[in-house]
Structure formats: C-alpha cells, structure tokens
Amino acid sequence: MATIRGESGSVEFDAAGSTLATIVGTRSWSLTITKETLDTSKHGDTFRSFVGSMISGSGTVELVYDPDATGQAAFIEDVVTTGDPADASFELFTTGSTNDSDSVTFNGIITDMEITSTVGELVIVSCSFITSGTITSNLE
C-alpha cells in the first residue's frame, strides 16, 4: 500500500492551453467527475437499466495568495476572460509533477474566484472550474 499525503500534490495551468506550468502556492484541489445516465428501461422490464452518457467535471483550487508567486496571477485572473473559449489547460497532480502521471488533465473554464482577507489569517484565494471536453485520468 502506498498512501499519498496531500502536500505532495500540485496544480499546473496554462491560460492559453499551450505550456503547462506549476502554480506556486496552491494548497488544495478537488475534482468531481460526473457521468450522466440515460434510462434504457423498456415496457415489460422489472428492473431499471441505464447506459452512461455525457461526462463532465468540476472542482476547486485553493491558493495561499502571493502576488509574486509564479503562475498565480494568470490563474486568478482567468476568471475575467471574456468570451472564454475554454482553452485553458489544467493538470491536477496527486503527487509529483511528471506530466500525464498521477494526474488528471483537461481543458476548462474558471467560473468563480473568491479572495478572502481575514484578520489574523493568510489571504486565501479559491477558484472553481468546470471542465470542457475530454478529461484524461492518469490516476492509476
């Protein structure tokens, strides 16, 4: 058994979808992949049956805000991209930073950005995203 601790994760991002680079200062990410289902039950059936349909994903990335940290500004500001063509590429790593290994890759749109400044705490940024197009899972 090889368990993995969260701090070994990382996030790579490129707003233009060309060259992925690590966002410095991420502290968590989450991804939920959902597959829709189509009901194929017929008259006479006694058990409902389904086939899988469209697959989509959504999630969040949380950062310890540092205006000088590599990659943060491009990531945070992608939410204000108008007419977003969903060309931004993401790679979420559970461990390491070897592309297409222990990670999930996809293109997506940042749909929410929340920055929080609280007395006595670090300034934290939380961004939500949805995937667009193929989701490639390399979590095996």
Place this chain on the structure above:
Amino acid sequence: MAAADLNAIRATIEGRLATELASSPPLPVVFNNMPYEPTPNSSWVQCLTAFGANEYLGHGLTTSGYNRIVGLTLINIFTPLGVGPGANLVIGKRIRDLYNRVIVSGVFFDAPVGPEALGSPSPEGYFQTQVRVAFEFIEEL
C-alpha cells in the same frame, strides 16, 4: 526562494530590541545563552526567542512549498523593587510598541501580551513583568 534562515529571524527580532534599548534612555538587554550579572537595583531586560510549531501551507513538498513557522519571544523586564510599577511599564510600552502588529523582514508579529507582573521574579530582588510576542514566518521553499 529557500528554506527559512532561523538565525536571520532571530536576528531580526533581537536586533529590533537591541536598537531600541540602545537609544535614550539606554537599558542593558541580555539574550539567550549570554552571561549577565545584573547590577542590584538597576533596570534591565531579558529577551528569549523560541521557535515552535511548523505546518504545511501548500502543495509542493521540497519545491514550491509554503510552511508556516510560529514562535514566541518572551521579554522579561526587571526594575528596582519597592518603587511601584511605573518605571517598568514605561519600558514595557517601549517594547510593546516595538512589535505591535509589525511586519519586519517577513516576520509577522502579533499584538503583544503584557506587560504582565510576575509574582515570583527570577532572579529575585527585582520587580519583574513579562511581555510575550507571538510571531510567524512564512517559509517559501
């Protein structure tokens, strides 16, 4: 970015105090692991800095990672016995103002606690109060 230099953090904290207490009216200040024989009925200050818990703040292990290092600076203020707390609190205010919510060289100081009078001064023969200043430093690997 590099691992935190604990000695630099200590120097930031102690240097600030040493500079202040070297100005008028000057006061002797002694730090960790330094010999000092106080003059009876004099005023002097002892500063003890200790590092405490560390915690992960971000992803990245040994590269691109952030840690929070917290610590505590204890500052003992000694003034002559039997003449009231006034002189002690004057020194306490100087010290409190020095660290109160200040950020210096990446060291974040909290609002200080005290000066708080101690019932059993150590060493004996003085009126002793204590100012406690918690601090934190964000280490960027």
